[in-house]
Amino acid sequence: MLGKLLKYEIKSTARVFLPIYGLIIALALLNKFFIANNTYVYSNSTNKAMQIAATVSMMTYVAFIVALFVVTLVVLIRRFYRNLLGDEGYLSFTLPVSIHSHIDSKLIVTFMWEALSLIVAGFSIFIMTINGNTMQSFSKFCMGISEVYEKYGPLAHQLTAEAIIFVILSMLACILQIYASIVIGNLSGKHKMLASFGVFIGFGIVQQIILSNVYGGRFGKNIMDGESFAYFMRTELISMIIFSLVFAAVFYFITDWMLRKKLNIE
Amino acid sequence: MDNIMECRNLVKYYPGCLALNSVSLAVPKGQIVGLLGPNGSGKTTLIKLMNGLLTPTSGEILVNGMKPGVETKRIVSYLPERTYLNDWMDVKTMTDFFGDFYKDFRKDKAYEMLQRLGINPKDRLKTMSKGTKEKVQLILVMSREAELYVLDEPIGGVDPATRDYILNTIISNYSENATVIISTHLISDVEKILDGVIFINKGSIVLTSTVDDIRENEGKSVDALFREVFKC
C-alpha cells in the first residue's frame, strides 16, 4: 500500500517540479551559450541585443533557482495540508492504509524532491561553469580530496558517511517538524497557518535550548591538530545524529498521534 | 455475525458539545437503512465514527465485529456529503486510484456508469461542475462491491432524473451481503427503497423501526411521521 501511496504522491507533485527543473536546465544551457560567447564580458563590440538577452536569461535563471526552493517548501506544505486535513482528507483517511503509511509516503517524497532540487541546482551551476580551466581546477581539487582520504584512511570515510547521515536525518527531522507544526496548528479555529508557523518557531526554540545546554562551552577548547580534530568532529557528529534522530522521532510521534486521535476534518 | 454495525453506549464529546449521548444501535446485514434526523442531530458524527474518521470518547462501535481501522475500511464504501476527490486528477486517474486501493472495485462497472451519464474519462475534475463531480464520486463509491455503503446525502442537490438514477443504482447494487446506510433529509424521495429507519436527534436515538411497521401501525409515511416527531 505504501508503494501505491508513493506513486500518487509523486504523480501529484511531479507536475510542478519537473517543468521547473526543465526550465532551470534549459536556462543554464542558454546562459552557458552566452558565457561561452563572452556575452557577459562587457565591451563596446558585443551586440546590444545579445547583451540584453543574456542579462534577462541570467536574471530569469536566478529567479527560478530562488523560486525552486520557495516552491519546494510551499508545494510540500500545501500537499500535506490539503491531502490530509482538507476535504481530500475524507478520501485519504478512508483508504485501507495505516496512518504511518500516509506520513511515510509524504516524508519520503518530500525528501526526494528536496534532494533532487539540490542536485538540479548544483548541476545547473556545473553546466554554466564548466570549461577547460574549471575542469582542471576541479580535478586538482578532487586529487587533493583523495590525498586527504588516503592520509586519514578509514576515519575519513567514516566521517563522510556520518556527515551524510547527519544531513539526511536533519532534513527528515526538519520536514517532520513542519508536519508536526501543521497538525498542531490545525487545531486552532482561525488563522491555522499562523498558528502552525508559531508552533514551528516554538519547536525550533526548544531544540535550540536543548542543544545549547548540551553543547554550550564545548567549543572553546584549544585548537587541535588534524587527527584529534577529526576524532573530535566524529563524536560531535554522532551526538548530533542522535539528537536529530530523537527530534525526528518526537515529531513523527506527534504527527502520528495527532492524526490518529485528534483528527477532525471539517 | 449478523450485524454489520453495532454501537454500545457510544459517546462522542467535543469541547462544548455532546454530539452522541450513549448511543446503542445494531444494523443487521442485507438491509437498506435510513439514518434520519435534523442538522446537528449527531448523524454526521455517527457516520464519521463508523468510518474511523473520529475516535469515540467512550463506549464502542463495531463494523462487522471489528473496531474501525484498516480492515473495516476495506469493506466500507463511503460517500461523504462534500466532494473529496483529488482536484488535480482526471476521471481516469481517479478510477485507477480506486482500483489500486480497493480490491473490491469494479472498473468496468464504473466506466459503464460514467458512459451512461456522459462523463468523459479524460476530463479533469478541477474543470467539472459541482454536480458532475458529485456524480463521479457516487459512481466510484457504488462501483465497489463493499459490505457496507455509507451514503451521506446522496441525492441532495441533484435534478430529479439523476435522483432516480442514483436510487436505481442503489437498488440494483443491492445484495444480501451488502448493507446500505443512507443519511438524508429528503425522506419522501428515499423512503420507498428503505427497509428500516433510525431517527436521531440531539445525540440520541429517538426511534428505530422497519418501514412497514410504521406504515402499518401508524398509517402514515415515514416522511409524515418524521415531521410529526421533529416538529419545531
Added chain:
Amino acid sequence: MAWELKSDRPIYAQLVERIELMVVSGLYPPGCKLPSVRDLAAEAAVNPNTMQRAMSQLERSGLIFSQRTSGRFVTEDKEKIEEIKKSYAKEISDEYLRRMYKLGFTSTQIAAFLDRMIEESEQNG
C-alpha cells in the same frame, strides 16, 4: 418506469395488489414465468427485500409458485385467478354502489343508468 406507490401504506402490500392485477388482466397469463425479484424490483423502483416479501405473500396465497432452479411462475389454476378477479370486481362494485346510493339513486335507476353507460362506451370503442 417506476410503479406509482403510496408511502403511507406498506409497499409490499401495494406490490401484491399490482401483481395480482397484472395476472388477472392477463398481462402475466397462467403458467407464465415471472421476471426475477431483482428485475421486478428495479422496474418498480423498490427495495428487493420489499419485492421479495410481496412475492412470498403471493406464494402463500397460491397465485404464484416457485420452482427451485427455474424461478417463479403464475399458477395454472384458472379458477383461482377467476376468484381474485371476482374479488377485485366485488370491491369495485361495492364501492360504486355505495357512492351511487349516496347520490340518491335507487337500485332500478342504477341498473338502467349502468346499461346506458355500457352501450355508450361500446359505441365509442
